Amino acid sequence: MLESIKADTSENAGDYEVRNVLAERYASPCMKEIWSPRSRVLMEREFWIAVLKAQKELGVQVEPGAIEAYERVKADIDLKSIEDRERQLLHDVKSRIEEFNELAGYEEIHKGLTSRDLTENIEQLQILRSLEHIRIKAIAALLQLSKRADQYKQFVITGRTHNSPAQATTLGKRIVMIGEELLHGLERLDHLINHFSVRGIKGAVGTQLDLLTLFSDDTSKVAALERKILEYLGVTKMCHAVGQIYPRSYDFEVISVLYLLSCPASNFATTLRLMAGHELASEGFGASQVGSSAMPHKMNCRTSERINGINNLLQGYVAASASVAGGQWNEGDVSCSVVRRVFLPDTFFAIDGLFEAFLTVVDQLQIFAARINHEKDEVMPFLVTSTILMEAVKSGAGRETAHNAIREHAISVKNELRTGKIEKNDLLQRLAGDDRIHLTREQLEFILSNGGRLTGSAGAQVDWFVRQSLGWASRFPQATQMRPGKLL
């Protein structure tokens, strides 16, 4: 019997640390920094000091030396001590106030504030910084897709719909199909960032009562304080009429925009896994990498699978954030507290990890031209049936009549190939003999021989996409330097 887990429900279990797996395995250091408890405490302390300075400038009495004292100790962060306080007070912000006060030796911070005046703004700042980080990553992904699309702009592949060969396309075009979706998500993200509002300092039920009391009902001073804090936070917009909390639908909006951004990567990963299954492409494979502990030959698309998995996981955070968005009681309740403590950081760790993976996969993408050409040659007579249909129509055939004729022959050929009755695709010969088609054998053969060039607007679309990507890169040049870390 297994010794290591007794789980006998006695609570004498030892001290086993559990780290956040999304932060530790997938996210980048930058995202971890934004959401680490240590950073959070530091941000809050700097916020309190900023408020205190602004209050002093606006005439509130502050004990001499207090601001300097708070400044001096702000980086002395002892998470354990704060937690011990919280176990007494059962109030997280009050614990952090008392810790900071005791370190500084003053009771000057948090005047005129309620807990949410602190926490909502800080959390929104974490969100905003994270969104900005993701924006750079998304643009970096655009640039990589753009490079790949340009590289394979002319490279013809078998386009597939319903997973079955449809028409010819180019690999470049397949990539910009993903690219346009990413562009769309990026525009939404950019709009979100540009219109992002923090809650501001609104007090316990949103009326700013305590600040007004502090400033003896001088509304201009309260307005000035809010302006200073906004400037300090580096944001430009603020809520006007919220209650205790900003509406949780704003969080849902953030999560849903991040979900939007995950979809093109996930579509790309799915298609790459399909291609890899038939050795048309690979996501790359490290020199010392192992694919399977049982089967030494395996080279799996583990990173592409990870992208799909993160997309699935994000669906969970979309659901969790939706579930707290429309059920607020009165001026605010905190039944969303535990939910937001989880979904906010975890969504950002996840999407950050997704882009780390996506950037890596696009960078290390391998294309196996010989296999792709072999596949394309095999199915070419099918890839041109719509062209035959159009030429037949131009030659006077009724569209549906010709469609039906081609359909009959094509399906016969396909069935005979599948069952081994024939070995070679002789669709053209059959069509040549059917006068519903209105085309000669020569015309048909010309179409087939030209089949590898039938990629329509594919090239022009690649050019369009490259231009779009460069436009974004010129707005955010730091994206050109963004490189994913080494994946775990």
Added chain:
Amino acid sequence: MLESIKADTSENAGDYEVRNVLAERYASPCMKEIWSPRSRVLMEREFWIAVLKAQKELGVQVEPGAIEAYERVKADIDLKSIEDRERQLLHDVKSRIEEFNELAGYEEIHKGLTSRDLTENIEQLQILRSLEHIRIKAIAALLQLSKRADQYKQFVITGRTHNSPAQATTLGKRIVMIGEELLHGLERLDHLINHFSVRGIKGAVGTQLDLLTLFSDDTSKVAALERKILEYLGVTKMCHAVGQIYPRSYDFEVISVLYLLSCPASNFATTLRLMAGHELASEGFGASQVGSSAMPHKMNCRTSERINGINNLLQGYVAASASVAGGQWNEGDVSCSVVRRVFLPDTFFAIDGLFEAFLTVVDQLQIFAARINHEKDEVMPFLVTSTILMEAVKSGAGRETAHNAIREHAISVKNELRTGKIEKNDLLQRLAGDDRIHLTREQLEFILSNGGRLTGSAGAQVDWFVRQSLGWASRFPQATQMRPGKLL
């Protein structure tokens, strides 16, 4: 034993029609029209005719009389006949092509098109028209909230956080708290509409191959055709590089924006149900309305509950739309077909029904001033504790020291009131005797007597919101005429 349902799995069950309950019970006639199968067929036929006309103008050979023939029969819509065809062909669009051709006596439509060139654009048009309809409703809701907020701008109520009395606020401010959230959702909706792109005519794998073949590779003619069709549809933006389908993350975006819009209504409904539970307010009650078949006295918040319910239901459509957004295979697969057939219309019926309910509830809202005042008087000594704290701080008390002193007394009073040990709230007397507070009895009594006016920026926030609402109404004046239908 119940006779009516045998459900013995024999399939001899009769012909039982099932209508869409969201369309029939909750949505408005306008939304039903947009999504009815009959409208859909008509839209498609008009689309085909528009393409045909444009093709003719651009030089494609079209049989004389064909356009007129299609025009003549376009309104002859026999859904049963189309369904019978589909049972043979197992392809929905092909059935509709053949029906229309047979009615007209020509085979001229759908040249150079694939099914998705038709269906994606039409569905996006249904979406766009629906979004525009919801925009008007959302603005109408803004205006109603604005009217109510102004009416109750000065009316003081007990502000509650965590469902417990916190500080005074005004009913007008409580309403604009909802209003600002709705404003936020509306801005996102407006942005979505203004940036809405239809797929355009891109062909089977997105390369426009068949149209190019039809126009003998004249790319300018293909571009001209797309422009004409865009104009005809009345939209300004188009996708550039999609495959067979537009990315399904675009659908998720639509649903998520609609979900955003449902949240303020749902928050309002929740708070109204809380208020109604203690006879502070009511959503109104019809003269012939029945609240319960058992208890004749019941007057339930059924419409507010409906709003909450629709918000919950929409969470389901958010999940369904998310689940098909990031799993596309290659140039496109149609594993999303059944999902979109359901979630697109049903989400619009649901959000439309939510606004019908919301507009009704805000319009018929009843406020019971005597009850509200009674509640407020009872808890007033608690509502002013933060003001006492601020005044104490201004008088030189340490913030946390004073907080603790007030906390001790307030909790004692509360506990004694709860258990019936005292009958009257004597918090002020107790505070007056505690020198940690630094305030005299007179000062404390002044604060209490002034308590009913301690609503800070509430009035200014109402004014701000009224201005915003009027701004939207002047952009969309038809919103001022929007009235909900009579609810079922």
Added chain:
Amino acid sequence: MLESIKADTSENAGDYEVRNVLAERYASPCMKEIWSPRSRVLMEREFWIAVLKAQKELGVQVEPGAIEAYERVKADIDLKSIEDRERQLLHDVKSRIEEFNELAGYEEIHKGLTSRDLTENIEQLQILRSLEHIRIKAIAALLQLSKRADQYKQFVITGRTHNSPAQATTLGKRIVMIGEELLHGLERLDHLINHFSVRGIKGAVGTQLDLLTLFSDDTSKVAALERKILEYLGVTKMCHAVGQIYPRSYDFEVISVLYLLSCPASNFATTLRLMAGHELASEGFGASQVGSSAMPHKMNCRTSERINGINNLLQGYVAASASVAGGQWNEGDVSCSVVRRVFLPDTFFAIDGLFEAFLTVVDQLQIFAARINHEKDEVMPFLVTSTILMEAVKSGAGRETAHNAIREHAISVKNELRTGKIEKNDLLQRLAGDDRIHLTREQLEFILSNGGRLTGSAGAQVDWFVRQSLGWASRFPQATQMRPGKLL
């Protein structure tokens, strides 16, 4: 500009009927019957009559002729008239009471009942009958899988993990992998049915007060009444201590079990779509079927895609049902009303449609042996690497040392094949020369030549599954007769 949709928000839109698309396109007649409004009204009337008869038997005064009058008119169902009443009363059950009373000319029904005494029991009966119907369908699916598994018990295919060739398996084994998952879901469904409890007649807040009043506090009569009604409904279990409503987590349980059942079908459909993409298999294709309106050669897996799509859609209903399960207020609120009106029937229509599709696909499955064998031969040297590893270990090699040696060679071979550097897989030659492997060339060649038989326990697993399926069929023999309808 498109004429057909004005959507100008004027509400003069005409009368456009919208039917339930899941019921109309996908569900079977039996499921439609259970959930049709007409059936619902009839079930309710029969329930009222049953209660009335039981009350009379237990001594409640009932006007002579009343029961007969109700019986006589119970099938006169005028949905329009009921709806008109509801528009006045704004209470659905009260409308149906008054309609039935007026038809019969008596006021005898619904005594001692609250609305939920009627509606909860009827809805649970609809659920139970639907579950029983799905149970038969699931068993029918087991039998079909069993037949197919037996047919392909020995047929060797390329087993794939991470979509890349792994080891040999048999098609029969691949099918029973799905089959075991279905068996698991079926067992849960069966358990759910066997433990299904209806709410019973519990009154407005769950205390049975009004029935007790009616029976002058004779608890034995109330118990007798409930027993009679239970018997009448044909169920064996009842809730004991519910409030106004049965807990909505019970609905979530139903939906989640149905979701469980959809997953094996969806896994099967996914794998079939993968196989079809490379012409290894097909879901079948009708003689008159059309695959694409643009590309006449297309033969798409539309039904398999439908299965995946329904699985996705069900995720939405899982979310919607979850969202109303844990938020009940006091003895009950009806914020779940609109949600349940939608997700209960729609989930059943969807899962029913999924099984219609699944039964069809398994029945019409086509397997292309030549293509499968070709694929298998190509990758055989890779499929046997784990066997080589085990034989090496048995010959004394260190497991990880040998693993690493094989890995190095296999990856080189794979890379050279992909890039066209070699044409033939010469892995064995390379391994034979590496003394870390401990195997001679003869031993290696024996393994390779035997590769097509390396399917381990596959056959025994098929036999096991066939036995399980037959066991279920003997418990529910009607499943052997269940056939899907012709799909739309």
Added chain:
Amino acid sequence: MLESIKADTSENAGDYEVRNVLAERYASPCMKEIWSPRSRVLMEREFWIAVLKAQKELGVQVEPGAIEAYERVKADIDLKSIEDRERQLLHDVKSRIEEFNELAGYEEIHKGLTSRDLTENIEQLQILRSLEHIRIKAIAALLQLSKRADQYKQFVITGRTHNSPAQATTLGKRIVMIGEELLHGLERLDHLINHFSVRGIKGAVGTQLDLLTLFSDDTSKVAALERKILEYLGVTKMCHAVGQIYPRSYDFEVISVLYLLSCPASNFATTLRLMAGHELASEGFGASQVGSSAMPHKMNCRTSERINGINNLLQGYVAASASVAGGQWNEGDVSCSVVRRVFLPDTFFAIDGLFEAFLTVVDQLQIFAARINHEKDEVMPFLVTSTILMEAVKSGAGRETAHNAIREHAISVKNELRTGKIEKNDLLQRLAGDDRIHLTREQLEFILSNGGRLTGSAGAQVDWFVRQSLGWASRFPQATQMRPGKLL
């Protein structure tokens, strides 16, 4: 400008640890132990040793001293070293194999196994142990509810539906309403545990090929090995025909049963928050607890809100687990890997935290009798309207006629009370004068005076529930000792 977060996308961010917030703030030590990385490594090593011993017993050659060497080093767990290996190999299991081998100085473990033979069984064991732990907690909750229900069995309160006063009930009955739902969830959990199957040792594609090779195709030895391992794990059931992985719908089942269990607690918490809002009850409040950093008087239901929040969060994990349940490719893919790494532990931490909170709240529940009685007296004339209706019916009134008469009067009274037109509820006087009611003033007054006893079967339901709870406690006596930890 805030210094603490630069988020300049440069990746030079320092080393910021992020711990799992659910594990750290909410879960119990026992649950943390089960899911800690350290425990996981130890469990895996013990599993490998168990397999190795069994292989040796069944005749596989194992180097002398190897087993002892592995035993000796199994607790030398260096997570950092394992992680460093994984960065090279990009394969988690292979890293752990090599680490363990190097520590022991042998290459004997993992023979005949694929990674999933290890990881799936270990994860399922973690799940099973966690489920067993939750079962004890759920029974402990039953016992607490049972104690409370018994305590308040006769205590009459205002029953509410749609949040408005409906009929009288008892607090005991209100509690057992929750209790029955919990009982239902517990039965499902118990069934899940009793039927829980681990994957067993099935090899890379589920055929047990490598084990069979190792045992030279001796199927009885493979069967014996699996039996030994099952026994060792302490489980009784095993999958038969899975592929590389067990079906992910099994995970969804686990999560959905846990969600079921969270709902009664969440319903209870919601109702408690409603009661607390009007000082009818409280969840308790610690001596040193702080309710608000701004408003010293606040005593919030933070723990009840936490329960609701965890219920919401679990909806996210339901969605995430559903999203990977029906999309498996072939014999298995690992696109679920990242998803399961998160939702498995996090769901268990969350549900564990929910029960910690629920046990605490029920234990510390405070009931304020005076407030409850005051509320009840105020609404009593309404609470008895259905009793009046029943007595009227018994006296010969038509049910709907009487219903309508009472309705008219009750609504008038309610409206006059709300608007302050009357101060005292005079419903009885009004009814006495209406001959549609068929009751004298004396009869009506008797009903009203008796109103506080009109709680029907409430007491009997409490007795039933207490019996059920004791039954569970006698099956699992350790539940009587289960106490929640001190909450953070």
